[in-house]
Amino acid sequence: MPTKTRSSSKRSLAKYKEKRNFTKSPEPTGAEAKKIRKKAGKKLFFCVQKHLASHLHYDFRLEHRGVLLSWAVPKGPSLNPSDKRLAMMVEDHPLDYGDFEGVIPEGYGAGIVMLWDQGTWTPLTDDIDAALNKGELKFELQGVKLKGSWVLVRTRDQRTWLLIKHRDEWSGDIDVLTAAPLSVKSFDDFDDILAQENPDVWQSHRPAGGGVAGGMFNDIIRRAAEKKLLKTEGKSKGKKKTATKKRGTATANR
Numbered sequence: 250m251p252t253k254t255r256s257s258s259k260r261s262l263a264k265y266k267e268k269r270n271f272t273k274s275p276e277p278t279g280a281e282a283k284k285i286r287k288k289a290g291k292k293l294f295f296c297v298q299k300h301l302a303s304h305l306h307y308d309f310r311l312e313h314r315g316v317l318l319s320w321a322v323p324k325g326p327s328l329n330p331s332d333k334r335l336a337m338m339v340e341d342h343p344l345d346y347g348d349f350e351g352v353i354p355e356g357y358g359a360g361i362v363m364l365w366d367q368g369t370w371t372p373l374t375d376d377i378d379a380a381l382n383k384g385e386l387k388f389e390l391q392g393v394k395l396k397g398s399w400v401l402v403r404t405r406d407q408r409t410w411l412l413i414k415h416r417d418e419w420s421g422d423i424d425v426l427t428a429a430p431l432s433v434k435s436f437d438d439f440d441d442i443l444a445q446e447n448p449d450v451w452q453s454h455r456p457a458g459g460g461v462a463g464g465m466f467n468d469i470i471r472r473a474a475e476k477k478l479l480k481t482e483g484k485s486k487g488k489k490k491t492a493t494k495k496r497g498t499a500t501a502n503r
C-alpha cells in the first residue's frame with residue numbers, strides 16, 4: 250500500500266477526465282498547459298473561478314506539480330480574517346483550466362464559469378506536500394483581487410478545509426465578492442459570458458431547476474438574451490453609422 254504522503258503528492262488528472270465528456274464540454278483537456286506555465290514564469294500560478302452551476306460557488310486553484318489543486322468554496326473567499334470559509338477539496342484540474350471562462354452546456358459542472366481572479370502564489374513553506382499532508386498550507390497570493398497572506402486548514406476529513414485570510418494590509422471588512430464581481434479576463438458578468446454563446450442553451454434543460462441558483466439562472470438567461478439582441482441591433486446600427494460617416498468624409502474632401 251502506498252503511504253499517505255506518496256498518494257497525495259502524486260497528482261493525476263484521471264478523475265478530472267473521467268468526470269467530463271470533452272465532445273460536449275468546452276473545458277480544457279490539459280493539452281495547453283504550457284501557456285499557463287509561461288504566464289506565471291518562475292512563480293506558481295493561481296486562479297479563482299466563479300462558477301454558477303447547481304449552486305453558485307468559487308473554485309480556488311493553486312498550481313502544484315503540474316496541476317491545479319482545487320477547492321470549491323461555496324461562500325467565496327473573504328478578506329475578513331474572522332471569516333473561515335468552507336473549502337471542499339475537489340479533483341485536481343489541468344493547468345490550462347486556469348484561463349478558462351465560458352459556458353458548460355451540459356453534464357458535470359453544467360453552468361457558467363467566470364475567471365474571477367488570476368495571478369501567482371507563494372507557499373510560505375519549503376515543502377508543499379508536507380503542508381498538505383499536515384493539513385495546514387500557508388501562502389501568499391499575488392492576484393488582481395486577492396493579495397497578501399492566507400491559510401488553508403484541513404478540518405474533520407480529508408476533503409474539508411477552511412480558507413482564511415491572515416491579518417495584513419490586504420485584509421479588511423470590504424466584501425470583495427460584491428465590490429469586484431466581474432471577470433478579470435473579459436471584465437464581463439455571467440450574462441455577458443452567456444450572451445457570447447446561445448442564451449437558449451438551457452431553455453429545455455436547465456442545470457438548476459429550482460432554488461437560488463435556479464432563480465439566478467432565469468435572470469441571467471433573460472438578460473443574456475436581451476444583451477445578445479442589443480448587440481445584434483447595435484452591430485447593424487454601427488454599420489449604418491460608419492457608412493454615413495464615410496459618405497460625410499467623402500463629401501468634406503470634395
Ligand code: MN
Pocket residue numbers: 300302306308321358
Ligand atoms: Mn466548480
